[in-house]
Structures are given as structure tokens and as C-alpha cells.
Amino acid sequence: MSAAGRSADGRLLGGYVVLYLVFLYLPVALIPLFSFNDSIQAAFPLKGFTLGWYQSLADNEALYGALLTSLFVAMIAASVATLCGVTIAYMEMRGGSRAASVISGLARLPILIPGVVAGIALLILVNLAGLGPSRSAVVLGHVLVALPTTVVVMRSRFAAIPKSIAEAAADLGATGWPTFARIMLPLAAPAIGSAFMLAFLTSFDEFIVAFFLAGAEPTLPLFIWGQLRFPKALPSVMALGTTILVASIAIAALAEALRRRGLSVTRPAPGRIPASPVTATR
Amino acid sequence: MTRDATTAGALSAKRDTVFTAAMLLPGALATVVLILFALSLVLFLSLRNNAGPLLGEGFTIENFVSIAIDPLYWTVIIRSLSIAGLVTAATVVTAYPVAYYLAFHAGSRRGLILFLVTLPFWTSYLLRVFAWKIVLAYNGVLNSALIVTGLQNEPAIALLNTPAAVVITLAHAYAPFAILPIYVSLQTIPTSLLEAASDLGARPFTSFRRIVLPNSMPGVLAAALVVFVPTVGDYVTPALVGGPSSTMIGSLIQSQFGKANDWPFGSALAVVVMLVILAVILLARHADRAFGSRT
Numbered sequence: 001m002s003a004a005g006r007s008a009d010g011r012l013l014g015g016y017v018v019l020y021l022v023f024l025y026l027p028v029a030l031i032p033l034f035s036f037n038d039s040i041q042a043a044f045p046l047k048g049f050t051l052g053w054y055q056s057l058a059d060n061e062a063l064y065g066a067l068l069t070s071l072f073v074a075m076i077a078a079s080v081a082t083l084c085g086v087t088i089a090y091m092e093m094r095g096g097s098r099a100a101s102v103i104s105g106l107a108r109l110p111i112l113i114p115g116v117v118a119g120i121a122l123l124i125l126v127n128l129a130g131l132g133p134s135r136s137a138v139v140l141g142h143v144l145v146a147l148p149t150t151v152v153v154m155r156s157r158f159a160a161i162p163k164s165i166a167e168a169a170a171d172l173g174a175t176g177w178p179t180f181a182r183i184m185l186p187l188a189a190p191a192i193g194s195a196f197m198l199a200f201l202t203s204f205d206e207f208i209v210a211f212f213l214a215g216a217e218p219t220l221p222l223f224i225w226g227q228l229r230f231p232k233a234l235p236s237v238m239a240l241g242t243t244i245l246v247a248s249i250a251i252a253a254l255a256e257a258l259r260r261r262g263l264s265v266t267r268p269a270p271g272r273i274p275a276s277p278v279t280a281t282r
Numbered sequence: 283m284t285r286d287a288t289t290a291g292a293l294s295a296k297r298d299t300v301f302t303a304a305m306l307l308p309g310a311l312a313t314v315v316l317i318l319f320a321l322s323l324v325l326f327l328s329l330r331n332n333a334g335p336l337l338g339e340g341f342t343i344e345n346f347v348s349i350a351i352d353p354l355y356w357t358v359i360i361r362s363l364s365i366a367g368l369v370t371a372a373t374v375v376t377a378y379p380v381a382y383y384l385a386f387h388a389g390s391r392r393g394l395i396l397f398l399v400t401l402p403f404w405t406s407y408l409l410r411v412f413a414w415k416i417v418l419a420y421n422g423v424l425n426s427a428l429i430v431t432g433l434q435n436e437p438a439i440a441l442l443n444t445p446a447a448v449v450i451t452l453a454h455a456y457a458p459f460a461i462l463p464i465y466v467s468l469q470t471i472p473t474s475l476l477e478a479a480s481d482l483g484a485r486p487f488t489s490f491r492r493i494v495l496p497n498s499m500p501g502v503l504a505a506a507l508v509v510f511v512p513t514v515g516d517y518v519t520p521a522l523v524g525g526p527s528s529t530m531i532g533s534l535i536q537s538q539f540g541k542a543n544d545w546p547f548g549s550a551l552a553v554v555v556m557l558v559i560l561a562v563i564l565l566a567r568h569a570d571r572a573f574g575s576r577t
């Protein structure tokens with residue numbers, strides 16, 4: 001393959017990648033576009049600019065309730081999932097325990113369980129436990145959904161810490177807890193922040209499992225789902241959707257920045273693959 | 283744990299056992315209760331009669347028999363498989379060139395493109411599906427754009443409420459899932475292998491077919507799996523853009539736990555979905571082994 005041929009291929013492929021990204025983002029970009037459009041119909045031509053749909057969100061009590069529920073659920077679910085992710089990944093990387101690798105494998109299993117199956121399985125579980133559909137039930141559901149993400153992020157972080165650091169700690173007399181708490185946790189801190197934020201996002205945007213588990217207090221995506229029945233509410237849904245998109249993108253960008261900073265602490269130039277559960281099915 | 287042997291002492295060994303147990307506890311609790319126990323409950327319930335108490339009564343295989351003999355369920359299962367299969371094929375085929383570009387041509391833009399393709403992963407799935415509802419609606423974005431640009435005089439495309447709308451929407455919603463696994467597997471191919479092929483006179487297409495494609499097969503199969511699993515059980519997209527002719531197995535499960543209120547039967551349907559997924563995983567494993575031997 002000549003150098004010229006290779007770069008021509010590259011340009012062609014580069015054009016394809018641009019088209020692909022347009023396809024990826026165009027439909028989603030319509031939501032912000034029409035959220036500023038002064039019409040109930042989401043159709044061209046645009047009717048005129050308005051902030052009215054955003055104002056209509058301001059005095060919606062049900063929306064605030066759903067937002068608070070979502071924030072509450074996401075905070076707790078992300079904390080629990082991060083705690084599990086950190087401990088599971090650390091114990092697996094430390095080696096020496098068969099249980100640790102079995103648990104780590106199990107924790108990544110939810111990638112292979114469709115949301116509807118996870119949803120009904122947990123619905124049966126919470127009813128059996130006497131909890132019933134409730135905020136706590138959604139928290140449990142979201143711990144399950146976010147678990148693969150946190151485990152994957154933490155595994156790649158702990159794998160990047162040179163073995164020699166743990167060995168040096170052991171030579172100097174540090175045992176399990178001090179090594180973990182005073183050496184590994186500080187080294188992994190940015191990745192822990194990243195794992196928490198990604199788990200938070202996963203929970204905050206999650207709909208399929210929450211649909212089965214939410215009781216009288218809907219989460220934000222469930223609130224949106226309820227609004228989709230009313231054609232008149234569509235523009236407000238788009239205004240709300242735009243707000244959620246902007247917040248999600250900001251948090252995801254922050255998580256990515258943290259994760260990269262974390263990797264550069266002990267490794268000069270890693271192959272920068274954004275951590276995502278989809279890279280970890282194997 | 284050999285490194286602990288150097289710091290012997292019975293006390294520290296005991297402390298280490300406590301530490302190990304404490305560190306394993308959160309993960310063990312979460313995985314055993316939320317995954318193993320919850321899934322066994324589904325299996326258990328699928329073998330019960332729909333009666334009285336939460337967990338039904340007696341033991342029966344009636345639920346599975348009704349699924350097996352009623353052509354309606356076969357239709358829905360086959361439709362779910364076809365839709366998920368089409369979506370998987372479409373996402374993997376369209377993602378492959380992007381992954382290839384990332385692995386071999388992206389250069390300094392790699393970080394940015396990787397971030398852009400992973401970003402949708404972290405945005406709301408419901409909103410991504412909702413976006414297509416407004417695009418495909420009869421008086422929606424697509425038709426109105428065609429009219430405004432003068433390409434059509436009246437709404438011409440009636441995709442909403444057809445299985446095609448489900449395929450398009452799901453393919454878009456899960457598109458970014460396919461890129462990363464393929465990219466990761468392409469990245470592990472040593473460039474020396476490609477140089478050697480070219481030195482030995484292999485034409486670009488030959489070295490793609492003989493080296494790149496077989497070596498990236500594990501990534502392709504992983505990508506296929508992560509797209510197939512959530513799409514085969516999806517119920518949101520059929521409900522929002524699919525209409526009655528696109529009912530999928532996920533929709534049936536959801537209604538058994540909702541309006542129809544037959545949890546044991548819904549569980550049996552869920553078991554069928556999991557069995558289908560298991561079969562697909564085994565198939566992928568088998569294919570992987572067939573290709574993997576070439577490395």
C-alpha cells in the first residue's frame with residue numbers, strides 16, 4: 001500500500017466518519033432546535049424564536065418532584081455502584097481470590113440482560129422483600145444497571161497502576177487496608193470520580209428498569225414518558241429534554257476529563273479508549 | 283498471596299482475612315442478590331401457576347407450553363429476532379469503517395472522535411427515541427422538510443408506526459455501542475503485520491480480508507452482542523414509533539407485568555428471551571473460536 005493510496009483511503013474514510021457523526025447527532029439536535037420554536041408542531045418551516053416552552057417548565061410542580069426523585073435516586077445508586085465497583089475491581093486486580101474474579105464477572109453480566117428482564121426480575125424481588133415499587137426499588141435497579149460501568153472504569157484504572165507500587169508497599173510492611181486506603185485509593189481518585197459521574201448519568205437517564213420499579217414518585221424520564229401522551233406537551237418536553245441533554249453532556253465531558261487525568265498520573269501515554277461498558281463484554 | 287508472606291505474623295494475616303472479607307462484601311451482596319437471586323426468581327415464577335400469592339401456586343410447565351403452541355408468540359419472537367438482527371447488522375456494518383478510521387487513520391483527531399462517538403452513549407435513551415418520533419411523524423420534521431425544500435408537495439413518507447421505523451430508531455439509538463469494541467480489537471493488530479503483508483506483495487484488499495477482518499472478529503462479535511441484547515428485549519421503541527404491527531417480545535413481557543397481570547407467564551416469556559440471548563452468545567463464542575485460531 002503506497003503512502004499516497006493510504007492517505008486517499010484515509011480522506012474517503014474521514015468523509016464517511018463526518019457523515020456518520022452527522023447522522024448520530026442530527027436527530028438529537030432537533031430537540032433543542034424545536035424547543036425554541038414558537039409552535040406546538042415540530043415541523044418546518046420554523047415559526048419564530050421563543051423561550052416560552054422553557055418558562056412553562058418553571059412552574060411545574062410535578063416536574064420538580066420528578067427532578068428531585070431522579071437526583072435522589074441517582075446520588076444513592078451511583079454511590080453504591082461506585083463503592084461496589086471500586087471494591088470489586090480492586091479485589092480482582094489484587095488477585096489471589098477466586099471469589100473476587102467470579103464476582104467481577106457477575107458484576108459485568110447485566111450488559112447481557114435486556115432492561116425489561118432486569119426490570120421484572122427486580123420487581124419480583126422488591127415485592128418479595130415487602131418493599132414494593134418505590135424510590136428504594138428504583139435505587140436497587142439503578143445499582144444493577146450502573147454496576148458494569150463502574151466495574152469497567154475501575155478495572156482499567158487499577159490495571160494501569162504498576163504492580164511495583166503494591167509490591168513496594170508490601171515490602172515496607174503495609175498490609176491490606178493501608179495499601180488500599182493510603183496508596184491505591186488516592187492513585188485511583190480521579191477514576192473514582194469518573195465512575196461515580198458515569199453511574200450518576202446512567203441512573204439519571206435510565207428509563208426501562210425504572211418503569212417497572214417506580215411507585216407513586218416517578219423519575220424524570222418517567223415524567224417525560226407520561227407527558228408524551230399529550231401532543232400539547234411536546235414542546236415543553238423538548239425544552240426539558242434540551243436541559244437534560246446539556247447537563248448530561250457536561251457531566252460526561254467532566255467524567256472523561258477526570259478519567260484521562262487519572263490515567264496520566266501513572267502512565268505517560270495510554271491508548272485513550274473512553275471507558276464504557278460496551279468495551280468490556282469480553 | 284506471596285507478598286503477604288514477607289510481612290508474616292499471625293495478627294496481620296488475620297487482619298488481612300478481615301480486610302479481604304470486608305472488601306468482597308459489597309460486590310458479593312450486590313451481585314448475588316440483585317443478579318443471581320433476582321434472575322432465579324424469574325425462572326422460579328415462570329414455572330408457577332398465576333394464582334393468589336405473589337409467587338403463584340404449584341408447579342407447571344403450562345406457561346412454556348402456551349408460548350410453544352400459540353403461533354402469535356412465534357410471530358412476535360421471530361419479529362423481535364428479525365428486528366434485532368437487522369439493527370445489529372446495520373449498526374455493526376456502519377460502525378466498522380468508523381472504528382477502522384479511528385484505529386489506522388485518525389491521528390491527532392482520535393481523542394476527539396472517540397469522545398464524540400461515546401457521548402451519545404451517556405445521553406438519554408428515551409430522548410434519542412423521542413427525537414425519531416418527531417422526525418418520522420406524518421406532519422413531522424422529515425415530511426415538512428421535504429415539502430419546504432420543494433421535493434414533495436404533500437407528506438410522502440409514512441414510516442411512523444411501521445417495523446421499519448423501529449429498525450431505524452433502534453439502529454440510531456444503539457449505533458455508538460458498536461464502534462468501541464471493534465476499535466479496541468483493531469487497535470491490537472500490530473502494524474508490522476500489515477507492513478509484512480504489503481512487503482510480501484499483498485494488495486490492500488487482500489491484507490484487509492486476510493489480516494484485518496479475521497483479527498477484528500472478536501470485536502465485531504462483541505459489538506453485535508452489545509447491540510443485539512438490548513434491542514431484542516426493547517419495548518420502548520415499539521411503543522413510541524412502532525405501532526401495533528411492531529409488537530416485540532419486550533412489549534409482551536411488559537404488558538404481562540402491567541395490564542394483563544400474569545406475572546408467571548411474563549416470567550416465562552422473559553426466560554425465553556434469556557434463552558434466545560444465551561443461544562446467540564454461544565453462537566458468537568463458536569464463531570469467535572473459528573476466527574480466533576488465525577491469530
